[in-house]
Amino acid sequence: MIKIKKDIAVSETGFLFDPNTGESFNLNKTGQIIFKQLAEGKSQSDILKSVLENYDIEDHVFHRYLDEFLMMLRQFNLIEKEED
Template sequence: MKVNKELDDSLKRLVLNDSGFVFDPMMGHSFTVNPSGLALLKLMQKQKDIELIKHQILHDFDVSTETLERDVVEFNEQLKRYLK
């Protein structure tokens, strides 16, 4: 599964700060993410393949596959709302 084109374009323009502060320079919106959300966003900016992203998260974080699956879906839905 791949990140869809529209979301991918929006993700690429996001300015990510290590504090977890995220700014969208086109829409002027800002929001905050926790460390795992930030890691996910950074991966999503570089990598379109969601399976590879999940694989990397499983490697870097102490999280079960089931929890990760659920969190990634939820995170994606939240992102779509913020990047509208």
């Protein structure tokens, strides 16, 4: 289960600020959609399902996109230690 670090704030414009490190990032629209759902506690499969239902995107394309995005979040230390 992926959990966004608490304290991390994202504004309506997609500006993400990590107060612990002082780093900031800009999320694009798709990033904002994924991040919002992660922050709500949704699982990876929930997000996949919801996006594929609501947007015109091919399964394998979004699958890859989501994996890459999550990898980035891990790389930038924006998620809590993952539980099994």
